[in-house]
Amino acid sequence: xxxxxxxxxxxxxxxxxxxxxxxxxxxxxxxxxxxxxxxxxxxxxxxxxxxxxxxxxxxxxxxxxxxxxxxxxxxxxxxxxxxxxxxxxxxxxxxxxxxxxxxxxxxxxxxx
Amino acid sequence: xxxxxxxxxxxxxxxxxxxxxxxxxxxxxxxxxxxxxxxxxxxxxxxxxxxxxxxxxxxxxxxxxxxxxxxxxxxxxxxxxxxxxxxxxxxxxxxxxxxxxxxxxxxxxxxx
Numbered sequence: 001x002x003x004x005x006x007x008x009x010x011x012x013x014x015x016x017x018x019x020x021x022x023x024x025x026x027x028x029x030x031x032x033x034x035x036x037x038x039x040x041x042x043x044x045x046x047x048x049x050x051x052x053x054x055x056x057x058x059x060x061x062x063x064x065x066x067x068x069x070x071x072x073x074x075x076x077x078x079x080x081x082x083x084x085x086x087x088x089x090x091x092x093x094x095x096x097x098x099x100x101x102x103x104x105x106x107x108x109x110x111x112x
Numbered sequence: 113x114x115x116x117x118x119x120x121x122x123x124x125x126x127x128x129x130x131x132x133x134x135x136x137x138x139x140x141x142x143x144x145x146x147x148x149x150x151x152x153x154x155x156x157x158x159x160x161x162x163x164x165x166x167x168x169x170x171x172x173x174x175x176x177x178x179x180x181x182x183x184x185x186x187x188x189x190x191x192x193x194x195x196x197x198x199x200x201x202x203x204x205x206x207x208x209x210x211x212x213x214x215x216x217x218x219x220x221x222x223x224x
Contacts (some may be wrong), residue, residue, distance in 0.1 A: 004154075005216075033211070042200060043155075043214040058211070090154055098210055100145055100157035101202075 002027055006091050006104035013081040013111045014110050021076040028095030031094050032074035033101065034058075034066060036087040043090065050076055081111045116144075116201040116215030124221045131188040135219040136181075142204040144177055144184050145212065149198045158186075158199075180185030193224040 004025045006016075013019055025032065030051045035043040045058030047066040055066050063085060078085060078093045088108050092101040119134045135144070143162045147155040161168045161172055161177045161184065169173050175185040198219050202212040 035214075040216055044214040045211060045213070048211060059213075091156075099206065100160050101147075101155070102157070103147075103154035103211060105124065105154045106152075 004093055004102050004104035005048055006089075006107050008107060009105065010108050011080075011110070013109065015082060015111060017081050017083065018079050020078075021089055021091075022073070023075065023104060024073045025091075025093040025102070026072065026101065027093065027095070028071070029093035029095045030071070031096070032068065033092045034064075034074070035090045035092065037061065037090060037106075038087050039050065043072075045048045046076065046089075078109075081109075083111045085109065086111045087102070116203050116213065118199070118201055118215045118218040120218060121216070122157055122219040122221070124223065125191060127191060127222055127224045129191055129222075131220055131222070132192050132205075133186045133199050133201075133220070135184045135186070135215060137184075137201075137203045138182065140206045141179075142206055142210050144175075145202045145204070146175060146184075147200045147202060147214075149200065149217070151197075155200065158187070181204050188220075191220075191222045193222050196222045197221060 007022045033048045034046040044060045049055045051066040052071045068077045091104045116135045116137045118170045145160045146158045172189045177184045198217045200217045202214045204210040
C-alpha cells in the first residue's frame with residue numbers, strides 16, 4: 001500500500017546508546033520531515049529535507065542527525081540517546097511545499 | 113514556540129451533536145491545515161484552506177479561516193463515535209518556507 005513506512009514501531013534504549021529510525025515513502029514525494037510528539041506539546045519539527053540531497057534543521061535538532069539516502073528514504077539518528085529524547089517520532093512527506101503531509105504510524109522510543 | 117493554539121483542549125459531546133474546534137495563530141500564513149490522530153496512530157490530513165479562502169467543506173467537515181483575526185475553526189457535523197480522536201491545526205508559515213507548525217491539539221470524545 002502506498003504511504004510512509006517507519007521502522008521500528010517500538011524501541012527501548014539505554015542512556016548513551018545510539019540508533020537509527022528508518023522512514024521510507026513510495027509516493028515519489030520530494031519533501032520529507034521528522035517530528036517528535038510529546039504530551040501536551042503537539043508536534044515539533046526536528047529536521048526536514050526539501051528535496052533529495054538537502055537537509056535542514058527544524059525547531060529541535062539538538063541530539064539528532066539525519067540522512068536523505070535517496071528520494072524514498074529519510075533516516076533519523078540518535079548518536080547518544082538521552083531520557084529527554086523519550087518521545088513518539090513521526091516521519092512525514094509531501095510532494096511539494098504547499099500541500100498536506102502524509103504521516104507514518106510513528107516510532108515510540110523510550111530512553112531509560 | 114507553537115504557532116497554532118487550539119481551543120478547547122478537550123471536548124466531550126453526544127453522538128449526533130456538532131463539534132467545533134478553534135485554532136489561533138500568530139504570524140502570516142500561506143495555508144492552514146487540520147489533521148486527525150486516532151489514539152496510537154499517525155496523523156491523517158483532513159483539509160487544507162489557503163490564506164485567500166474563507167471557507168471550505170469536505171463531507172461533514174467545515175473549515176473557516178479569518179486572517180484578520182488570525183483564527184480558524186473546524187466544525188464536524190452530526191458527529192459519530194468514530195470521530196473520537198485528537199484534532200490538530202497546522203499552519204504553513206510564510207517565513208518558514210511553508211513548513212507546517214502544529215498546535216497542541218483538541219481531544220474530542222464522542223459518546224454513543
